[in-house]
Amino acid sequence: MRRFSLWLRGKPMIADGALALLFFALEIVSYISSEREEHWQQLALGFLICLPVLWRRKYPRVSAVAILLMSFTSTFLMWMSGNASVEHPGLLALGVALYTLVVYVDRRTAAIYLGFLLIDSTLAMLVVRTDIVLDLIVTAMLFALAWISAEFVSARRAYDEEVAARLEVAEYDRDRRAEEAVAAERTRIARELHDVVAHAVSVMIVQADGASYAVDTNPALAKKALGNISSTGRDALAELRRTVSLLRTEVNNDAMPQHGSAGIAKVVEMMRATGLNVRLELTGELDDITPSVSLGIHRIVQESLTNVLRHGGDSPKARVTVRRTDTAVLVEVIDKGTATSAFTGGSGNGLVGMRERVAVLQGTLETGRRPDGSWRVYAELPLAIQD
Template sequence: MDERRAPGIGGLPRVRVGPPRWLTGAPGGPAARLPWVSTVLLGAVVLAGSAVAARVRPEGRLPLDPVARLLLLLAVAVLLLRHRYPVAAAYGSAVAATAYLAAGYPYGPVFLAVAVGCFGAVVAGHRRAAWAAVGLVWLGHVLVAHWLYRWLPPAGDRAAGWGQELGITAWVLALAAAAEFVRVRREQGADRRAERQAAERRRADEERLRMARELHDVLAHSISVINVQSNVGLALLDSDPEQARAALTAIKAASKEALGEVRQVLDTLRTPGDAPTAPAPGLDRLPELVEQAASTGLTVTVETDGVRRSVPPGADLAAFRIVQEALTNVVRHSGSRTARVRVGYRPDRIRLGIDDEGPATGTDAGGSGNGLAGMRERAAGLGGTIEAGPRTGGGFRVRAELPLPTGTSGPAAHQEEDP
């Protein structure tokens, strides 16, 4: 009986009676979790089969009496615990079966109970305990049938033939093979499930990283524009209201674009698998970047080397974000008011170059500091490369190469100079 105590009337403990925990499939779980149905069916088969064996082939064995039936029931009843306590169930069934055989009762399906107990222990991972239990039954039978039979009932019993031992040995080997087969299949299934779960976690991590990178690039660029324009607006609010109005207009446009792109990214989270409602940005939107940079006082010159052609969306988006992040860093960290962007189209790759003349301002312009890391991750995700660092003579330079899949090439000028 399982007693659970809780405060009752007047602070006295209140006792609630429920099924004992050792009888349930899990702590606090219902008793229905035990394998009642299969165990009851097995018990019926063992009792009925043993009764038939006692009538058909007595062979000088003792008839079934209450003690025999009790041992048979015990060999089966312990199997109720085979899911939670597989070792105890295997040993309990083996000991009861050995006692049944040693007492001189007729052979029958009592071995089936031992098989089920040891089978459950092997599948649960307790192989040594299972084979020790099977060995106990086998060794006990050998001792009783070939040596101890002189002192054990029934009186006048004779030694069993060795052919019978060969049959029992074959039964043990068949049980071992079946149990090992099921164990291996279960382990393989568990490994496959673990691999699928690991792959799902990797995909989820990659998707979260992609979302974080996309949101960083969108927000970093737009907020940098908003920060610069708000400073301009505050500085000119009294002296030049028209210029302040222009700065507020630029803030409105930048915030609207940022909200639209953030909404597009978040929509993929709400409806995974659906196509985005708007196309992802690409190099065809470079004029918009130039216009936004101009609103912050940065003059951007764009040069194209080769003829633009169809580019895979992933490479097009990565190229756009790399240019966007590089220009954002110029706005944030450079004292230069000019920048140059070069885009080179090749049959198998896109080359990008973004330069400014510096010098670095050395001030904290905000941001997470992950811009360069994000650019490198985007390039590496496509199998490309990126280099970023100070230029000789001052300023900062970003160089990137993004490979294109075979079949995306089209007519282009094949100049080989670096952009």
């Protein structure tokens, strides 16, 4: 049953079609029980009332307006014909339309629609001339039930979307940290490789020069130098093979961050999906910066916004400003959080990692609490890195 429910959730038009058929079946039952075969057009109108339900989630506004127009049409036809006994149980779709607007559109649109529903219901009651007070109470209860149910479902959907967004950020952050760990390890291996090869080659060159000078005058010394060259070469080759074997795994380039303004915008949009209120300001040309500086900007913004999300309270806000000058790129991230969020965690090495990255790029980093209680991260990264 749960598997069927998940399958049905992915195909909304099937569920909506079943609901429309249910309403139309009620119309057929009402038509048969009325024993008024000459009013077959009322059955056609009932079909038109139920039909928009099929597209209620794909086109919620259009579907809701179409159902409301059919309801007005039904009231008008009753008034013109003087026959107030015609019932349309398919008009329950009005409550479904109100529910759909609250869940899939917004409350303002739903409130306007509710106003038209009350006007339509009042007109229908005046035409039918029944107990208006009782009918108003029943109708109000029906619409109130639809609205309250929609509020519960809407809140649940918003919660699920926020949790899914936060899980996506956590997964992205986990993959990013894994890639950074691999990159750091590769850098360490590259340094080892450089040290091993440079040392071995230097020794071999010195020994070879010495052997060439001593080959005629001191053959024993030359022989010893050649032996040193041989052993040094073997040791270097063994070390080289060991180091290269660590580099055989491939790096997933798709997991690497996107550079430039597009990369910064991607990080900001991902954080906004979690509920973090972020304002982004980009000034100057940021797409032709060297990859190392661009990656540094990307990581500083990402780590700062992640910290805001973790520690910025229940309604975290942040402002990200990236400005390029003639000689440097200035990155500033200010959060407006005042409490500790429930989504906390992390190793506590975020600021340390930022400082190390900024130091590698020969820039400066300032972090700390401001007088107004907000937290500020400010980095200045030079465009030209000195050797």
